[in-house]
Amino acid sequence: MRAIEPIPQSMQAAVLHAYDGKPESLRVEARPVPRPARGQVLVKMTAAPINPSDLMFLKGLYGILKPLPVVPGWEGAGRVVATGDDWLSRMLLGKRVACAAPNQRDGTWAEYMLTAATRCVPLSDSVSDEQGAMLIVNPLTAWALMDITRQGGHSAFVQTAAASALGRMLLRLSQHFGIEGIHLVRREEQAQLLRSMGARFVLNSEAPDFDAQLHAVCHQLNATIAFEAVSGMTALRVLQAMPEGSRLVLYGALSESPLMADPRDLIFQRKRIEGFWLADWLVGRSVWQQLRLGRQVQRALGDLLRSEVAARYPLSAVHCALTDYQASMTAGKRLLVMGS
Amino acid sequence: MRAIEPIPQSMQAAVLHAYDGKPESLRVEARPVPRPARGQVLVKMTAAPINPSDLMFLKGLYGILKPLPVVPGWEGAGRVVATGDDWLSRMLLGKRVACAAPNQRDGTWAEYMLTAATRCVPLSDSVSDEQGAMLIVNPLTAWALMDITRQGGHSAFVQTAAASALGRMLLRLSQHFGIEGIHLVRREEQAQLLRSMGARFVLNSEAPDFDAQLHAVCHQLNATIAFEAVSGMTALRVLQAMPEGSRLVLYGALSESPLMADPRDLIFQRKRIEGFWLADWLVGRSVWQQLRLGRQVQRALGDLLRSEVAARYPLSAVHCALTDYQASMTAGKRLLVMGS
Numbered sequence: 001m002r003a004i005e006p007i008p009q010s011m012q013a014a015v016l017h018a019y020d021g022k023p024e025s026l027r028v029e030a031r032p033v034p035r036p037a038r039g040q041v042l043v044k045m046t047a048a049p050i051n052p053s054d055l056m057f058l059k060g061l062y063g064i065l066k067p068l069p070v071v072p073g074w075e076g077a078g079r080v081v082a083t084g085d086d087w088l089s090r091m092l093l094g095k096r097v098a099c100a101a102p103n104q105r106d107g108t109w110a111e112y113m114l115t116a117a118t119r120c121v122p123l124s125d126s127v128s129d130e131q132g133a134m135l136i137v138n139p140l141t142a143w144a145l146m147d148i149t150r151q152g153g154h155s156a157f158v159q160t161a162a163a164s165a166l167g168r169m170l171l172r173l174s175q176h177f178g179i180e181g182i183h184l185v186r187r188e189e190q191a192q193l194l195r196s197m198g199a200r201f202v203l204n205s206e207a208p209d210f211d212a213q214l215h216a217v218c219h220q221l222n223a224t225i226a227f228e229a230v231s232g233m234t235a236l237r238v239l240q241a242m243p244e245g246s247r248l249v250l251y252g253a254l255s256e257s258p259l260m261a262d263p264r265d266l267i268f269q270r271k272r273i274e275g276f277w278l279a280d281w282l283v284g285r286s287v288w289q290q291l292r293l294g295r296q297v298q299r300a301l302g303d304l305l306r307s308e309v310a311a312r313y314p315l316s317a318v319h320c321a322l323t324d325y326q327a328s329m330t331a332g333k334r335l336l337v338m339g340s
Numbered sequence: 341m342r343a344i345e346p347i348p349q350s351m352q353a354a355v356l357h358a359y360d361g362k363p364e365s366l367r368v369e370a371r372p373v374p375r376p377a378r379g380q381v382l383v384k385m386t387a388a389p390i391n392p393s394d395l396m397f398l399k400g401l402y403g404i405l406k407p408l409p410v411v412p413g414w415e416g417a418g419r420v421v422a423t424g425d426d427w428l429s430r431m432l433l434g435k436r437v438a439c440a441a442p443n444q445r446d447g448t449w450a451e452y453m454l455t456a457a458t459r460c461v462p463l464s465d466s467v468s469d470e471q472g473a474m475l476i477v478n479p480l481t482a483w484a485l486m487d488i489t490r491q492g493g494h495s496a497f498v499q500t501a502a503a504s505a506l507g508r509m510l511l512r513l514s515q516h517f518g519i520e521g522i523h524l525v526r527r528e529e530q531a532q533l534l535r536s537m538g539a540r541f542v543l544n545s546e547a548p549d550f551d552a553q554l555h556a557v558c559h560q561l562n563a564t565i566a567f568e569a570v571s572g573m574t575a576l577r578v579l580q581a582m583p584e585g586s587r588l589v590l591y592g593a594l595s596e597s598p599l600m601a602d603p604r605d606l607i608f609q610r611k612r613i614e615g616f617w618l619a620d621w622l623v624g625r626s627v628w629q630q631l632r633l634g635r636q637v638q639r640a641l642g643d644l645l646r647s648e649v650a651a652r653y654p655l656s657a658v659h660c661a662l663t664d665y666q667a668s669m670t671a672g673k674r675l676l677v678m679g680s
Contacts, residue, residue, distance in 0.1 A: 063608025231603045253603035260600055263571045263593035266615030268403025273613040275606030 001035055003082035004094050007042065008033055013071045013110030014318045014336075019060025026058065028316050031071065034106075034114040038084040041092050041117050043099050045338045047133035048076030048108035049307070050325045052164070052229075052252060058322075061256055063277070066104055073108030074101050077123065077133035078338070081112075089117040096123040098135035103279075109318065111338050121294040130309060131301045134165075134333060137278065139297045139305035141251065142169035144281045145227050148249065149179060156180040156221035158214075158238055161229040161254055162202070163190035163330045165307050170227065171199055172304045180221050182214070184238070190330055205234065214241040225249065227276070232257030235273075244269045251276040308332035341375055343422035344434050347382065348373055353411045353450030354658045354676075359400025366398065368656050371411065374446075374454040378424040381432050381457050383439050385678045387473035388416030388448035389647070390665045392504070392569075392592060398662075401596055403617070406444055413448030414441050417463065417472035418678070421452075429457040436463040438475040443619075449658060451678050461634040470649060471641045474505075474673060477618065479637045479645035481591065482509035484621045485567050488589065489519060496520040496561035498554075498578055501569040501594055502542070503530035503670050505647050510567065511539055512644045520561050522554070524578070530670055545574065554581040565589065567616070572597030575613075584609045591616040648672035 011033045018025040036042045056062040057072055077098050083089035097120040101107035106114070123132040149157050157174070161167055162183035174181040175198060182201045183194050191202045201217055203210060217223070218241045226238050229252030239248045240262055250259060250273065265271040282290060297305060310332030313321040321334040351373045358365040376382045396402040397412055417438050423429035437460040441447035446454070463472040489497050497514070501507055502523035514521040515538060522541045523534050531542045541557055543550060557563070558581045566578050569592030579588045580602055590599060590613065605611045622630060637645060650672030653661040661674040 061604075063604040236598055250603055250606045252607075258576055258600040259603055259606065260598040261613070263590055263599055263615070264401075264403040266590045266599065266613065267592075267617050268615070270615065270617075270620060272615075273601070273606065275603070275608070275610065275612075277607050277610075280610060 001082055002085060002090060002093055005081050007035070007082055007112075011111035012315055013106070014073070014315060015069045016058060016072050017069045019058070019065065019068070021059035023319055026072070026318065026322075028318060031106075031110065033112045036082050036084045036089065036114060038086045039089060039117055040084045040114055041080045041089050041097075041120060042082040043076075043078040043097060043113050043115065043120070044081045045076050045078040045108055045111060045113055046129040047078075047338065048073045048336045049134045049137075049333045050321055050336070051075070051137050052254060052329070053137065055322075055326065056253070059256075061253070064103055071106035071108075071110045071113070073110070073336075075099070075133065075136040076108030076113070077129045077135070078113070080120070083117070092117055092120055092122065096129065096132065097121060098123060098132045100136050109315065109336055111315070121298075124295075124298050127298050127301055130335060131307065133335065134307040135297060135301065138166045138169055138307060139301065140282070140293070141276075141278050142166055142173055142305060143293065143297055144278060145170055145249070145251070145276070146173045146177060146179070148276070149225055150177065152225060152247070154179075154223070154225040156182065156223035158182045158184065158218060158223050158226040158242065160184045160205075160227070160234055160238060161252065162199075163193055164229070165333060166229075168194070168197065169305050171197060176304055180223070182217055182221065182223055184214070193330070205237070211237055211241060214238070218242045227251060230254045231259045233260055236260040236262055239265050239271055239273070242271065244271070246271050248273045249276045250274070309335055311335070312337045341422055342425060342430060342433055345421055347375070347422055347452075351451035352655055353446070354413070354655060355409045356398060356412050357409045359398070359405065359408070361399035363659055366412070366658065366662075368658060371446075371450065373452045376422050376424045376429065376454055378426045379429060379457055380424045380454055381420045381429050381437075381460060382422040383416075383418040383437060383453050383455065383460070384421045385416050385418040385448055385451060385453055386469040387418075387678065388413045388676045389474045389477075390661055390674045390676070391415070391477050392594060392669070393477065395662075395666065396593070399596075401593070404443055411446035411448075411450045411453070413450070413453075413676075415439070415473065415476040416448030416453070417469045417475070418453070420460070423457070432457055432460055432462065436469065436472065437461060438463060438472045440476050449655065449676055451655070461638075464635075464638050467638050467641055470675060471647065473675065474647040475637060475641065478506045478509055478647060479641060480622070480633070481616075481618050482506055482513055482645060483633065483637055484618060485510055485589070485591070485616070486513040486517060486519070488616070489565055490517065492565060492587070494519075494563070494565040496522065496563035498522045498524065498558060498563050498566040498582065500524045500567070500574055500578060501592065502539075503533055504569070505673060506569075508534070508537065509645050511537060516644055520563070522557055522561065522563055524554070533670070545577070551577055551581060554578070558582045567591060570594045571599045573600055576600040576602055579605050579611050579613070582611065584611070586611050588613045589616045590614070649675055651675070652677045
């Protein structure tokens with residue numbers, strides 16, 4: 001192990017003891033600080049956001065169940081203070097990085113996190129730790145979805161949960177690349193927010209004529225791909241409204257319900273359903289593509305891919321942060337700030 | 341128009357007046373005999389089967405709604421007695437053919453049907469009108485599904501509703517081509533029937549440990565494609581049991597319910613859902629591929645692709661035929677026999 005400062009034996013961390021979504025199952029407590037082996041880095045965390053995928057993880061509804069007890073948190077930022085004794089890891093020693101949690105061990109809601117060197121993106125000086133902490137999950141996903149739209153030759157797309165942090169990034173990217181989007185929300189103030197950002201096609205799924213309107217605008221714009229984060233009947237309604245041969249790409253399940261689809265859309269209209277998971281998409285890129293992507297996304301963090309921070313909380317107030325976030329996700333991100 | 345015999349002004353036909361599935365909405369009555377234009381042939385029908393897709397059509401649940409009143413029936417056989425005055429149609433004059441109904445007009449449950457010359461397959465002498473009447477929907481679909489399995493490099497497949505006429509054809513084809521199948525049924529006598537045909541992996545979805553068994557055998561055989569005809573929760577259970585990256589191909593919806601799927605299978609396991617419709621699949625083949633296919637399938641009608649006929653009915657007894665078929669679809673096909 002190489003280190004740039006003394007590493008303590010113990011740290012504070014939010015620790016999950018059961019996948020039941022109960023507040024008492026998540027406790028802030030002392031936990032040993034792990035030591036990096038070959039290919040690994042120890043990140044002294046400075047900030048970590050709460051994302052929808054974290055909420056799903058706490059309830060055991062995320063696609064990955066880690067052995068319990070475990071520290072939640074899929075992404076964050078900090079400084080690499082110790083590394084394994086290999087070339088790639090040592091390159092990161094002392095660097096500020098955005099980092100993703102390992103798939104089977106402790107995550108970012110802690111003072112320190114051990115992860116693979118390959119799961120870190122060195123941060124440019126122009127990117128703050130706060131924005132860097134939110135570099136991976138939303139900006140990279142938004143970038144990937146736009147890439148899928150452009151590679152697939154789709155001239156327009158539909159997105160649900162369009163007022164989310166990710167939805168707003170996708171809106172800005174689509175404006176940048178000149179691709180039309182149809183943005184679906186569930187509340188009028190969300191619709192107004194998106195219209196104030198310049199969105200031209202915003203529909204409220206609670207409106208009585210929603211299905212007819214969505215059908216009309218999907219066919220008018222030839223929107224043949226949908227990015228769907230709600231699941232349940234929302235997926236069915238979106239796919240039903242789209243032209244023949246359309247693709248629905250599911251990347252979330254905010255309704256916590258099984259996806260539904262009308263068999264006739266699949267059989268007679270050649271419509272297809274697939275999923276999107278950022279980790280899989282990244283595996284499909286080469287190391288050089290990933291490095292280039294990291295630079296592109298960091299340059300766009302200031303505008304196209306910026307995240308609004310609604311509030312900051314110390315790690316000890318993780319429950320307040322979770323409660324506030326669930327009460328209004330549209331208001332912006334809640335950040336856990338470590339060592340503050 | 342060219343004709344080989346006098347064409348009457350009027351005929352008997354089963355005529356559907358409402359898509360409500362009520363017996364009184366389907367009436368046997370007189371209907372004018374249409375005259376073929378360019379590219380069309382008039383088939384004097386001899387036999388037409390009842391398929392699951394016909395039952396869906398009568399209830400308005402099939403993907404295509406024709407303007408009412410309309411003659412149901414998607415396939416059948418007969419002799420071409422009149423044609424339009426063009427080369428292709430005239431080639432068929434006097435020939436025995438298997439024929440598919442047009443997508444927007446009257447179908448096969450009548451004494452005569454007008455259809456496109458391109459929707460007819462000339463029958464070899466070795467194929468009876470009865471077997472010819474069942475050449476298109478089930479044999480071609482079974483052939484197509486096996487082709488999709490082989491082209492996709494899948495070493496094993498799952499199929500639901502495996503005791504259906506189509507399911508049994510797919511079983512025989514898979515035995516012929518040395519591809520392993522996992523056959524799902526809902527009743528023990530169906531399981532026994534398939535085992536008596538040599539099926540090695542037959543599971544009853546009503547068994548208490550069905551999901552665990554299906555998961556085990558799907559992973560053991562690496563069954564990465566499923567042909568699903570039930571929809572609803574059946575689709576969810578099948579997709580959930582299959583290995584990462586699997587495809588579910590929906591070709592029917594016997595449960596008359598929306599398809600359901602676990603979002604985690606789509607997002608984290610790269611599983612995909614698509615539909616299959618024979619008409620689309622055929623459009624993807626050239627005329628020469630279709631002709632070759634017609635010959636291959638006719639050669640196999642005697643064994644691999646044979647349909648068991650449970651009973652024959654005159655057109656006037658169409659209601660009895662429908663009632664019997666719905667009471668026990670596994671028993672075999674019910675044929676409407678015209679001019680008898």
